[in-house]
Amino acid sequence: MEAIRFKDLTYIYQANSVMAQPALTKITTTFKQGATTAIIGHTGSGKSTLMQLIDGLILPTAGSITLGDLTITNETPVKELGKLRRLVGYVFQFPEKQLFAESVLDDVKFGPLNQGLSDEEAQERAQAALEQLNFPLELLKHSPFELSGGQQRRVAIAGVLAMHPEILILDEPTVGLDPEGQAELLTLVRDLQAQGLTILIVTHQMEIVAQLADEVMVLNHGQLAFQGSSQDLFLQPDLLADNHLRLPKAIQLATNLGQRGITWDGLPLTTAQLADQIIQMWGDQDE
Amino acid sequence: MNNKVLFGSYVPTNSWLHRLDPRAKIIACFWFVILVFFAKNFWTYAWLTFILGIAMVMTKISFKMYWNGIKVLIGLITFTVAIQILFSSGGTVYWQWGILAITSGGLKQALVIIMRFVLIINASTVLTLTTESLELATGLEILMKPLQALKVPVNQLTMMMSIALRFVPTLMNEVTTIMNAQRSRGVNFNEGSLIKRIKQLVPIMVPLLVSSFKRADELATAMEARGYNPDQARSQYRVIAWQRQDTQAMVAMLVVTIALGLLRIWL
Numbered sequence: 001m002e003a004i005r006f007k008d009l010t011y012i013y014q015a016n017s018v019m020a021q022p023a024l025t026k027i028t029t030t031f032k033q034g035a036t037t038a039i040i041g042h043t044g045s046g047k048s049t050l051m052q053l054i055d056g057l058i059l060p061t062a063g064s065i066t067l068g069d070l071t072i073t074n075e076t077p078v079k080e081l082g083k084l085r086r087l088v089g090y091v092f093q094f095p096e097k098q099l100f101a102e103s104v105l106d107d108v109k110f111g112p113l114n115q116g117l118s119d120e121e122a123q124e125r126a127q128a129a130l131e132q133l134n135f136p137l138e139l140l141k142h143s144p145f146e147l148s149g150g151q152q153r154r155v156a157i158a159g160v161l162a163m164h165p166e167i168l169i170l171d172e173p174t175v176g177l178d179p180e181g182q183a184e185l186l187t188l189v190r191d192l193q194a195q196g197l198t199i200l201i202v203t204h205q206m207e208i209v210a211q212l213a214d215e216v217m218v219l220n221h222g223q224l225a226f227q228g229s230s231q232d233l234f235l236q237p238d239l240l241a242d243n244h245l246r247l248p249k250a251i252q253l254a255t256n257l258g259q260r261g262i263t264w265d266g267l268p269l270t271t272a273q274l275a276d277q278i279i280q281m282w283g284d285q286d287e
Numbered sequence: 288m289n290n291k292v293l294f295g296s297y298v299p300t301n302s303w304l305h306r307l308d309p310r311a312k313i314i315a316c317f318w319f320v321i322l323v324f325f326a327k328n329f330w331t332y333a334w335l336t337f338i339l340g341i342a343m344v345m346t347k348i349s350f351k352m353y354w355n356g357i358k359v360l361i362g363l364i365t366f367t368v369a370i371q372i373l374f375s376s377g378g379t380v381y382w383q384w385g386i387l388a389i390t391s392g393g394l395k396q397a398l399v400i401i402m403r404f405v406l407i408i409n410a411s412t413v414l415t416l417t418t419e420s421l422e423l424a425t426g427l428e429i430l431m432k433p434l435q436a437l438k439v440p441v442n443q444l445t446m447m448m449s450i451a452l453r454f455v456p457t458l459m460n461e462v463t464t465i466m467n468a469q470r471s472r473g474v475n476f477n478e479g480s481l482i483k484r485i486k487q488l489v490p491i492m493v494p495l496l497v498s499s500f501k502r503a504d505e506l507a508t509a510m511e512a513r514g515y516n517p518d519q520a521r522s523q524y525r526v527i528a529w530q531r532q533d534t535q536a537m538v539a540m541l542v543v544t545i546a547l548g549l550l551r552i553w554l
Contacts, residue, residue: 057471090468097461099494100493100497163473
């Protein structure tokens, strides 16, 4: 099952003017339902534009996007886009910037209330989302501006999760978090994966790609440079170099050791997998 | 999002006007605006329009961009003109209804107002299209220097001005991002009654204010850490030099003024 389909998707900023700037050119692809796709590419490759298109914040200049039974083209009326935003939850970069309400609870309730839910339902959903994010519930009535940066981010993400999206976009979710906060966030993404959400994660951290992504999409100058499993991507050093990407540390180490004569049983993607294989070899040697 | 707002944006085409000293341009623009109020009859307005037209052609920027600049203010112009037409008296009366009347005097007044609007808006647009905002700030700083004798804190004012100018695009970006974030949380900004629409501004204004406070705090700390002291005399990194072309521009303005004076007296 596919969750999203792009057909010849093109987006040009300020189209029909002298300052026209193509951001995405003729992208045709699909995203699987319930899978996690990492979208990578260097700055200005069109990642955020693509995410905004999926959320209906901008309309494609040409081509179409299909989500479920909704098809979005250049002619789609603005009113239709509301339906799209019900399906898609978008966690922007530095989402804590969007907090505005008087209390944490009010802020998280904002999205569900906009969806037309009753106050009780919104409250239930808000509390459930905050609990899922390990947010200390005694702070519910506090102002979001009194919280620490990490807590603020959790409130902002809860605000999106409370809307129960089917597709979740995370734009650089770990940027600016301390290592502990990053680890917590990755655990959360795993929980959401287990719940069957379709997740799109935009990131520059190749470790996240290796650990979380079922599929990787590489954008380069608004064009699709690669789509496939992360294993396939990491086995192509030329492709990585062309797109200014580097290997995750575990794979880098494995590759270096590989050059010194060690053979791996499949490429270890994470430090844990690397350690497992080394321990295995150690055991074999002892025998 | 803001390709509509032309006023204040800069278009680099490297024309003769682009290379002028910002001080010369500020003085010329200021002077031109004053001249507009001295114009009286058809010939004086024709003369000023002709001069402004030459300046606009010299910028090498398409007239369509100037039109965009005026388009934004068309509502205001129409409103003022309508008031002028309906409430002025004098001359032949064409139509009357209570205190409302259309008279030849009123129409004349309206025409004058349209001309003034168009001339002033276009003159200032020429200035902003050909001058980078930081250049403009430097120019104003030097022009305002004499005010220091009157205890006006010129240094601080110009510092505030250049910081404000620098942060306009940053804040614009921020507004777009926050708006997008709230839209994706289900806010529809193009819908609902006036009161509902005003309420919908809260989720934009509050985060914007909060982040501006934070930004100001961080910037102040960073400036202090780099040794900024508002009361100290500062040296200039951006040095602007008055050149021959700037004197030429001033002479041209003088010629325009004299010609205007003569047209006013004789015609």
